Amino acid sequence: xxxLHDHSCEDNDCSSNWSLYKHIDLPKVSALNExxxxxxxxxxxxxxxxxxxxxxxxxxxxxxxxxxVYIPFTSDVKIKSIAIIGGTDGTSPxxxxxxxxxxxxxxxxxxxxxxxxxxxxxxxxNGLLEFQTRYAKFQSVASITLHFPDNFGGDxxxxxxxxxxxxxxxxxxxxxxxxxxELMPNPSDHKTKAESGGGFSQVE
Amino acid sequence: MVLEATMICIDNSEWMxxxxxxxxxxxxxxxxxxxxxxxxxxSNPENTVGxxxxxxxxxxxxxxxxxxxxxxxxxxxxxxxxxEMNLSAGIQVAQLALKHxxxxxxxxxxxxxxxxxxxxxKKMLETIGKKLKKNNVSLDIVDFGDDEEGKLEKxxxxxxxxxxxxxxxIIHIPPGGAAISTALMSTPVFTGDGEGGSGFAAxxxxxxxxxxxxxxxxxxxxxxxxLRVSMEEERARQEAAAKRAADEAARQEKGEPSNSxxxxxxxxxxxxxxxxxxxxxxxxxxLQQAIALSMENSGSDPSVHDSEMAEATNEDQDxxxxxxISIQEAAKASSxxxxxxxxxxxxxxxxxxxxxxxxxxxxxxxxxxxLASLQGQSEQSKQKNEDNPPSDGK
Numbered sequence: 301x302x303x304l305h306d307h308s309c310e311d312n313d314c315s316s317n318w319s320l321y322k323h324i325d326l327p328k329v330s331a332l333n334e335x336x337x338x339x340x341x342x343x344x345x346x347x348x349x350x351x352x353x354x355x356x357x358x359x360x361x362x363x364x365x366x367x368x369v370y371i372p373f374t375s376d377v378k379i380k381s382i383a384i385i386g387g388t389d390g391t392s393p394x395x396x397x398x399x400x401x402x403x404x405x406x407x408x409x410x411x412x413x414x415x416x417x418x419x420x421x422x423x424x425x426n427g428l429l430e431f432q433t434r435y436a437k438f439q440s441v442a443s444i445t446l447h448f449p450d451n452f453g454g455d456x457x458x459x460x461x462x463x464x465x466x467x468x469x470x471x472x473x474x475x476x477x478x479x480x481x482e483l484m485p486n487p488s489d490h491k492t493k494a495e496s497g498g499g500f501s502q503v504e
Numbered sequence: 505m506v507l508e509a510t511m512i513c514i515d516n517s518e519w520m521x522x523x524x525x526x527x528x529x530x531x532x533x534x535x536x537x538x539x540x541x542x543x544x545x546x547s548n549p550e551n552t553v554g555x556x557x558x559x560x561x562x563x564x565x566x567x568x569x570x571x572x573x574x575x576x577x578x579x580x581x582x583x584x585x586x587x588e589m590n591l592s593a594g595i596q597v598a599q600l601a602l603k604h605x606x607x608x609x610x611x612x613x614x615x616x617x618x619x620x621x622x623x624x625x626k627k628m629l630e631t632i633g634k635k636l637k638k639n640n641v642s643l644d645i646v647d648f649g650d651d652e653e654g655k656l657e658k659x660x661x662x663x664x665x666x667x668x669x670x671x672x673x674i675i676h677i678p679p680g681g682a683a684i685s686t687a688l689m690s691t692p693v694f695t696g697d698g699e700g701g702s703g704f705a706a707x708x709x710x711x712x713x714x715x716x717x718x719x720x721x722x723x724x725x726x727x728x729x730x731l732r733v734s735m736e737e738e739r740a741r742q743e744a745a746a747k748r749a750a751d752e753a754a755r756q757e758k759g760e761p762s763n764s765x766x767x768x769x770x771x772x773x774x775x776x777x778x779x780x781x782x783x784x785x786x787x788x789x790x791l792q793q794a795i796a797l798s799m800e801n802s803g804s805d806p807s808v809h810d811s812e813m814a815e816a817t818n819e820d821q822d823x824x825x826x827x828x829i830s831i832q833e834a835a836k837a838s839s840x841x842x843x844x845x846x847x848x849x850x851x852x853x854x855x856x857x858x859x860x861x862x863x864x865x866x867x868x869x870x871x872x873x874x875l876a877s878l879q880g881q882s883e884q885s886k887q888k889n890e891d892n893p894p895s896d897g898k
Contacts (some may be wrong), residue, residue, distance in 0.1 A: 333638045337669055364638065404608035406639045483549035 310454070318347040320464035325372040332368040332406060335456070340369055343462045343484045350385060350461040351426060357387070357460040366450040367393065367459065368410055370403060372443040378440040379466040381430040384421060386451075387458025392423040393448035396431070401442050410447040423452060428466065440469065506696055509569045509610040510544055510553045511598035511616070512537055517589040518557035519620035519649060524679035529619050529649060530585050536646070536685040540615065541576045543694050552610065554601055555579060558594035559620075560587040565597065569605050587684065589620045595632055599641055611818045612641040615693065616660060619649040626654075626661045633665025642671040644693045648684055739790070746793045796828075 308338040321344050333338035360367050372379075386392025397415035399405060405413075419431045451457040514537060520530035541553050541612060552569035553576055559673050566579040602612040613637070622629070636643055643666045656676075663674040677687045688694055 332640055361638070364634075366638075406603060408603075 309404070316385070316400070317465050318463045320373075320377055320466050320468065321346065323373045323375060323468045324391075324464075325374045328370075328372045330370045331358060333360050333364060333366055334466040335361050343369075343459050344366075345461065347463060350376075350383075350463065354402050357458055359387075359391075359459075360457045362449035365391075365393070365448075365454065365457040366407060367446075368405065369405060369446045369448075369459075369462070370405070370443065373441065373468075375468055376440040376471045377464070377466055377468045378435070379433055379441055379444070379464050380430045382419075382494040383424075383425070383461070383463040383465070383467045384459060384486065385424060385429045386421070386461050387454070387460065388425070389454055390452040391454035391456055391458040392425075392452050393457050393459065394421055394450050395419070395448065396404060396421055397449065398433075399445040399447070400438065402445060403443055405445050405447075406407060407440050410445070411449075415447070430463075438466070440471070444463075447469055505548045507548055507607075507610050508544065508551050508613050509607070510551070510613045510615060511569065511601050511607045512540065512553065512555050512615045513598055514555060514557050514583070514585060514596040515589045515617050515619045516557045516583055516585050517587055517620045518585065519589075520585045522649070525648065525684060529750070530583075532684040533617050533619065533648075534580055534583075535683065536688050537580060537617070538577060539685045539738050540688070541573060542696065545571055545576075546574050547696060550607065550610075552605065553608070554598075556594065556597060556601070557583060558591065559589045560584070563590060563593045563597045564602050565601060568601055588623065589618070591618065591622050592624050592632055594626060595643075599636065599639070602641065603639075612639075613644065614641060615644040615646065617646045617648070618655070619629070621653050622655050622658050624625055624658070626658050629658055629662040630665040636666045642666075644672060645674040646677065646684070646688065646693065647674065648677040649679065731860065735858060738860055742790060742793050745797065749793070749797050865877045 321465065324344050326341050327383070329341050329344070334340055336356070336359065339356050339358050343358050345352070358369070359365065382396075382398075382488065384396065395408070395418065397418045399413065400416050417434055421431070422429065446462070448457060448459070514533065516530065520528065520533065522529045524534035537555070540659045541555075544551050544553050550571065552571045554565065554567050554569035555576060556563060564703065566583075567576055570576065597618065598616075599612075602614070604672040605612070633643070643663070645659050645663055647656070659674060663672060666672050673692050674692060675691050677684055
């Protein structure tokens with residue numbers, strides 16, 4: 301299910317729609333079967349830079365076109381559509397399957413589980429094609445996992461850009477995640493006033 | 505301080521009864537596993553470790569990944585040795601156990617102790633390795649025991665398939681010599697990829713390295729003292745002998761066809777010296793002198809038992825090879841008996857040199873046989889040999 305724009309798309313008009321990339325929790329993005337660890341983060345960029353192929357892209361290992369990308373968001377979002385820019389020469393992914401709000405999925409899980417939605421992709425080198433979601437199922441997405449099982453015949457799969465269109469709801473699903481707690485006491489964290497030089501307490 | 509879930513695969517097959525690691529392969533392995541668990545849980549309090557055994561009727565998971573060190577150590581008791589190791593099933597079960605770990609933020613790691621032959625072929629191991637790499641699981645392989653039926657190539661192939669980004673390691677520990685746990689302590693398996701290492705492992709490794717003879721003076725002061733005294737004595741004698749050797753060498757090297765051999769031997773010894781860590785420096789200096797001495801050695805029977813020489817010591821392979829080459833080559837050359845050969849064949853010289861080398865047990869039967877063979881050939885020179893009083897090297 302793709303939709304073509306019926307107006308001449310000026311970058312600033314469309315880019316605001318694709319702004320969900322700001323809500324992606326980039327440090328926690330991870331991918332399986334990537335050739336260069338950490339390269340998954342490079343595919344999330346503003347709409348204007350989607351064709352900027354001078355930077356890194358996500359590439360799978362030699363001879364194995366499967367890719368699995370785990371994308372957590374900083375708050376719950378509603379996803380309307382997804383855009384993918386793949387590589388040339390048959391390295392574009394041909395299928396995409398999405399899983400919502402599950403972390404720690406690996407390839408055997410992905411292959412056995414029923415995806416929330418599946419798409420057949422086409423080679424889309426300028427990113428104007430978007431793949432719509434069944435909006436009702438994508439209403440409160442804290443994390444999405446995209447599984448690309450196959451490509452158009454290339455040796456590896458390459459992805460240069462992944463964009464999400466939708467809205468952010470400012471609701472946080474998992475509040476406890478960012479708490480740091482002590483399992484073993486660290487004396488430097490517990491300096492008393494005497495150790496740190498003393499002083500009179502101040503009342504303002 | 506990497507947050508990690510580790511599964512340790514223990515080899516409890518029949519081959520573990522072998523005594524080439526003291527007291528037995530299985531005990532040496534168990535010690536290494538205990539130390540490893542301690543190091544992992546100490547380096548990060550949220551790390552978890554699990555254990556499974558690979559041999560016997562089936563692969564058995566003794567404990568799923570847990571951070572409770574007491575539980576891990578207690579399940580190492582009462583393990584039975586028997587059957588054949590099933591490497592492929594062991595790794596796959598370990599992968600499954602890691603998949604179901606409670607904290608999905610932990611990195612997955614499998615540590616395999618492979619001390620017996622591997623039945624699976626290279627292809628199968630490579631597929632397993634690729635699957636691990638695809639699911640971002642690191643694999644450490646500890647290879648010990650004999651190398652038979654291409655075990656080394658198979659494990660190397662597995663390692664090559666699984667290694668991504670230097671997060672996996674393969675360690676080979678040859679039999680005889682250092683225990684598995686001491687050999688592992690300085691490797692990245694213990695210290696974690698390139699970090700400073702946990703305080704536990706670093707302290708243990710530093711402690712072991714400070715003592716020249718691998719013997720803690722606190723544990724056994726008399727032995728440490730005796731070894732140190734004999735080392736001093738021997739060094740004094742060596743220096744005197746080396747000076748004489750240098751003079752002889754200057755004279756003899758002119759006509760000898762062995763100049764290139766000398767160069768390679770010296771080169772090899774120099775390389776050994778460069779690569780050695782600090783406590784080994786004096787050992788290698790001795791080694792170099794011994795090699796220089798053996799260059800002038802002649803009149804020894806070239807039919808020295810090659811197998812015994814190979815088995816004699818593990819760290820001494822340079823010395824053994826040097827002796828072998830020089831003996832064979834001396835049979836071709838025809839220089840006269842020099843003082844150096846007498847020194848080399850002196851029955852107490854060899855034991856004292858060997859005793860001063862860490863990791864060599866002079867009471868080892870194969871070492872004794874080797875010494876006997878060397879001594880047997882020098883009986884004539886022994887009677888003439890009055891100017892080198894036998895020193896007590898023990």
